[in-house]
Amino acid sequence: xxxxxxxxxxxxxxxxxxxxxxxxxxxxxxxxxxxxxxxxxxxxxxxxxxxxxxxxxxxxxxxxxxxxxxxxxxxxxxxxxxxxxxxxxxxxxxxxxxxxxxxxxxxxxxxxxxxxxxxxxxxxxxxxxxxxxxxxxxxxxxxxxxxxxxxxxxxxxxxxxxxxxxxxxxxxxxxxxxxxxxxxxxxxxxxxxxxxxxxxxxxxxxxxxxxxxxxxxxxxxxxxxxxxxxxxxxxxxxxxxxxxxxxxxxxxxxxxxxxxxxxxxxxxxxxxxxxxxxxxxxxxxxxxxxxxxxxxxxxxxxxxxxxxxxxxxxxxxxxxxxxxxxxxxxxxxxxxxxxxxxxxxxxxxxxxxxxxxxxxxxxxxxxxxxxxxxxxxxxxxxxxxxxxxxxxxxxxxxxxxxxxxxxxxxxxxxxxxxxxxxxxxxxxxxxxxxxxxxxxxxxxxxxxxxxxxxxxxxxxxxxxxxxxxxxxxxxxxxxxx
Amino acid sequence: xxxxxxxxxxxxxxxxxxxxxxxxxxxxxxxxxxxxxxxxxxxxxxxxxxxxxxxxxxxxxxxxxx
Numbered sequence: 001x002x003x004x005x006x007x008x009x010x011x012x013x014x015x016x017x018x019x020x021x022x023x024x025x026x027x028x029x030x031x032x033x034x035x036x037x038x039x040x041x042x043x044x045x046x047x048x049x050x051x052x053x054x055x056x057x058x059x060x061x062x063x064x065x066x067x068x069x070x071x072x073x074x075x076x077x078x079x080x081x082x083x084x085x086x087x088x089x090x091x092x093x094x095x096x097x098x099x100x101x102x103x104x105x106x107x108x109x110x111x112x113x114x115x116x117x118x119x120x121x122x123x124x125x126x127x128x129x130x131x132x133x134x135x136x137x138x139x140x141x142x143x144x145x146x147x148x149x150x151x152x153x154x155x156x157x158x159x160x161x162x163x164x165x166x167x168x169x170x171x172x173x174x175x176x177x178x179x180x181x182x183x184x185x186x187x188x189x190x191x192x193x194x195x196x197x198x199x200x201x202x203x204x205x206x207x208x209x210x211x212x213x214x215x216x217x218x219x220x221x222x223x224x225x226x227x228x229x230x231x232x233x234x235x236x237x238x239x240x241x242x243x244x245x246x247x248x249x250x251x252x253x254x255x256x257x258x259x260x261x262x263x264x265x266x267x268x269x270x271x272x273x274x275x276x277x278x279x280x281x282x283x284x285x286x287x288x289x290x291x292x293x294x295x296x297x298x299x300x301x302x303x304x305x306x307x308x309x310x311x312x313x314x315x316x317x318x319x320x321x322x323x324x325x326x327x328x329x330x331x332x333x334x335x336x337x338x339x340x341x342x343x344x345x346x347x348x349x350x351x352x353x354x355x356x357x358x359x360x361x362x363x364x365x366x367x368x369x370x371x372x373x374x375x376x377x378x379x380x381x382x383x384x385x386x387x388x389x390x391x392x393x394x395x396x397x398x399x400x401x402x403x404x405x406x407x408x409x410x411x412x413x414x415x416x417x418x419x420x421x422x423x424x425x426x427x428x429x430x431x432x433x434x435x436x437x438x439x440x441x442x443x444x445x446x447x448x449x450x451x452x453x454x455x456x457x458x459x460x461x462x463x464x465x466x467x468x469x470x471x472x473x474x475x476x477x478x479x480x481x
Numbered sequence: 482x483x484x485x486x487x488x489x490x491x492x493x494x495x496x497x498x499x500x501x502x503x504x505x506x507x508x509x510x511x512x513x514x515x516x517x518x519x520x521x522x523x524x525x526x527x528x529x530x531x532x533x534x535x536x537x538x539x540x541x542x543x544x545x546x547x
Binding site for chain 1: 503
């Protein structure tokens with residue numbers, strides 16, 4: 001019932017949004033977005049509560065939410081709700097500035113609901129094939145959101161996103177089919193579920209399992225944004241509207257990572273844990289290194305945040321690559337990253353609306369023009385770079401603590417890169433926030449800052465105290481890694 | 482686009498030739514997905530043609546940041 005409700009809600013909201021035809025219907029579009037996100041939030045929390053109580057929550061053998069899925073559902077409904085709320089104010093401001101018109105607003109909300117639906121579907125389906133379809137659907141639903149402003153550079157970003165991700169996901173599809181081989185050989189002809197595949201994974205030929213996992217890692221790793229398959233990500237994140245960048249970075253990357261983790265379990269059952277761990281560590285460390293150097297020399301603050309996402313996906317990969325306590329920290333890192341990156345992208349949206357530029361050198365003295373946004377952006381910066389007492393400090397420290405014993409060289413390189421990221425971020429953010437600016441202070445609307453404040457509150461609260469229910473979910477979710 | 486669709490066809494052919502075909506539900510889902518992809522890619526191709534006056538995507542490499 002709950003799963004049906006959480007899947008139907010964005011679908012119905014999308015259909016109803018299509019029906020809104022007149023410019024006066026802007027209020028209806030906003031109402032639909034907020035109402036849908038409230039329903040999704042309540043249902044998402046109820047699903048997570050059911051998973052805490054029973055270990056999983058299923059629907060007719062077609063959908064099932066386990067502990068890992070519940071964590072992702074919680075992130076999605078939280079970030080999704082704040083993004084939907086923030087979007088109403090953001091788009092209203094863009095309409096007022098005549099950047100976009102009513103039809104574009106309607107297109108935005110229709111696609112936003114479909115994007116959320118695809119992500120819910122990907123998380124909850126029991127079938128790897130349907131998961132692939134849903135993740136491909138996220139590409140299709142967001143391509144028009146990336147080209148939203150119809151500028152040549154936005155069109156180029158969307159085209160690159162569509163082609164690179166489609167090719168990547170096709171390779172992931174090939175890996176998926178290879179993993180299905182033992183289940184089909186065993187005479188299984190129904191809907192191949194993760195559980196069925198896990199039951200047969202031990203009989204998978206080790207060589208095929210290794211090839212399949214490499215295909216999956218390259219395929220879904222493209223969607224995760226891991227280096228060297230990351231080239232679509234900075235363009236897409238910087239050209240999309242800021243709330244969409246927030247969802248792309250804060251949630252879509254996690255959903256793709258979920259696919260990698262599901263297949264990792266299958267590969268581990270076939271060839272042991274060390275193979276997948278080494279691959280995750282390889283992609284993780286090169287993602288951190290490449291992102292760190294580019295962050296240091298970055299000139300565009302939205303691309304800066306995009307490269308930061310690549311870096312953090314690398315850190316999460318390292319966490320699951322190291323395994324054990326680092327895997328726990330990796331999943332916790334995923335939660336903190338989603339919250340912190342959403343804070344940063346939404347704050348960046350306010351900065352972009354006021355300064356009309358994404359170039360760092362053209363944004364000076366935000367603290368004197370947008371004081372609340374500046375504080376929120378600073379908090380996001382401190383959180384994302386792992387400054388204590390924010391949770392990312394703890395998770396990075398935990399991952400490094402595990403890694404230094406088993407992979408000391410990789411860990412030391414990662415530490416160097418993380419330091420470079422902090423220095424790079426600091427030199428960009430200080431100039432943006434504190435330099436002199438003759439502009440007068442702009443009155444910040446509640447709808448543009450309250451959703452970010454709520455995310456900041458959740459981030460700080462989770463940094464100092466992890467509720468037992470969430471701790472239980474993370475422990476259960478990472479016990480197999 | 483032709484390259485992506487060729488890869489798609491090759492993978493599906495591989496799946497059938499090795500007995501990895503799926504239940505009807507997932508197969509319909511995959512067909513729907515590919516059909517939708519073709520529609521969206523075609524829309525993008527027409528947008529690129531309108532914007533750049535050519536389907537040669539190499540012209541996009543000369544774009545500079547705004």
